[in-house]
Amino acid sequence: MHKPLLQILLDSGYFPRRKAFSYIKRGHIKVNGKPVRDPDALVDPFTSSITFKGFRINPYVKKKEYVIYNKPAGEFFVPREIMHLLPLEPLEKEDMGLMILTNDPELLRKFRNSHIKRTYIVKLSRPPRDKLKIEGAKYTTIGKNLLKLTTAKLRFHQLREKIPNVVNVKRVEIEPIVLPDDLDEGRFRPLTDDEKLALVEYVLSR
DSSP: OOEEHHHHHHHHTSSOHHHHHHHHHTTOEEETTEEOOOTTOEEOTTTSOEEETTEEOOSSOOSOOEEEEEEOTTOOSOOGGGTTSEESSOOOTTOEEEEEEEOOHHHHHHHHTSOOOEEEEEEESSOOSSOOOOTTEEEEEEETTEEEEEESSOOGGGHHHHSTTEEEEEEEEETTEEOOTTSOTTOEEEOOHHHHHHHHHHHHTO
16 A cells, blocks of 8 residues: 555654654655655655665564674674664764664654764874864773774764864774674674663663
């Protein structure tokens, strides 16, 4: 049964109405590989491939999945096996590190509307001349050109706006989940039961 594209996105629980409408208008939502900018366009959610920036939107989730992925630098898309999941927060192509992906619409919605602490290792092209003042974040210097930065307010895409001479960024924590030492770059695995419980309880309690 065909339904308006906007309604399909709202039924999925991934986006609030204003965000869904904006993403459609900006061409970020694709149906069968092609941008659809009409919120009222009729789409069959059962037979169509609906994606947001390469991530598959499934409006009829049966089983909730939670995956941890160690993103390598230079990669834009996640592995094919987990492209049906959406990230709590993505990373730029040149950046790396921790991504958590899920099809849990309530968790996605709550995370994006909450201030959750994230920790990054920021590599600079040269040491700053003076002490940096980064509004909404705290940092310590851990090497000549390296900062360890923690923020609950700045989104991943704002780091380069606030910090001069950034080469790349590695995310090592999305509270309460820390990037495991034994998860190699480019690899992913399901969250353990303990990790999943800690994440869901923490985010939903914010």
